[in-house]
Amino acid sequence: MNVVILSIILCFAAYLLGSIPSSVWIGRWFYGIDIREHGSGNAGTTNTFRVLGTTPGIVVFIVDIFKGWLAVNLIRIIHTLEPGTAPFVNFQLLLGGLAVLGHIFPVYVGFKGGKGVATLLGIVLAIHPLAALITLSIFTVILLISKYVSLSSMLAGLSFPFLIIYIFKTTIISLVIFSILISILLVVTHQKNIVRLADREENKVRFRRASSNQFPRRKR
Numbered sequence: 001m002n003v004v005i006l007s008i009i010l011c012f013a014a015y016l017l018g019s020i021p022s023s024v025w026i027g028r029w030f031y032g033i034d035i036r037e038h039g040s041g042n043a044g045t046t047n048t049f050r051v052l053g054t055t056p057g058i059v060v061f062i063v064d065i066f067k068g069w070l071a072v073n074l075i076r077i078i079h080t081l082e083p084g085t086a087p088f089v090n091f092q093l094l095l096g097g098l099a100v101l102g103h104i105f106p107v108y109v110g111f112k113g114g115k116g117v118a119t120l121l122g123i124v125l126a127i128h129p130l131a132a133l134i135t136l137s138i139f140t141v142i143l144l145i146s147k148y149v150s151l152s153s154m155l156a157g158l159s160f161p162f163l164i165i166y167i168f169k170t171t172i173i174s175l176v177i178f179s180i181l182i183s184i185l186l187v188v189t190h191q192k193n194i195v196r197l198a199d200r201e202e203n204k205v206r207f208r209r210a211s212s213n214q215f216p217r218r219k220r
Helices: 003-018 022-031 045-051 054-077 086-104 117-127 129-146 149-167 173-189 191-198
Strands: none
Touching: 003 054, 003 086, 022 045, 022 054, 045 054, 045 117, 045 149, 054 086, 054 117, 086 117, 086 173, 117 129, 117 149, 117 173, 129 149, 149 173, 149 191, 173 191
């Protein structure tokens, strides 16, 4: 198959992978609700923890990470690109960006999705595993201390460009730009959370189970 055509197909596949609305489907299938109509109205990991509980939240977190990781690794189907080179990383970033776009605007559920934090983590895990693991550790520590997913996400995201530029000293400009854009994106998409944090009105995550009985079943 022509490399250009294959690249276009992979781009569509990355978007469709990112569009998988794990929180929406879990809410509908197991609890009979649309999670976007509860809590913050966001179809992401944070609202899943808040509305459905710990177990569904963990499942959504893992699925959203995996779809970002898998979307980026679609590049390995193209054997003409050398891993670690700038063209290889550039196409990885393109696939990852399309996966995040799919998460935020999922085609399967009316283009209303989440903020893409977990999917971004999956992308970083595929491109720079060590930086991703350090970022995840920062997220986990802050979450356990503060119980604020939004605060943990932003601080972990802000640490990523620092790790890429100063700790790992990458020479791939596109990766440096990507790391900076991630931190900016996380701050921009969490503006309402920042206001609630400042006003001490942000909800903390309660690690608990959610019963399907607490939500009224919709008539099918």
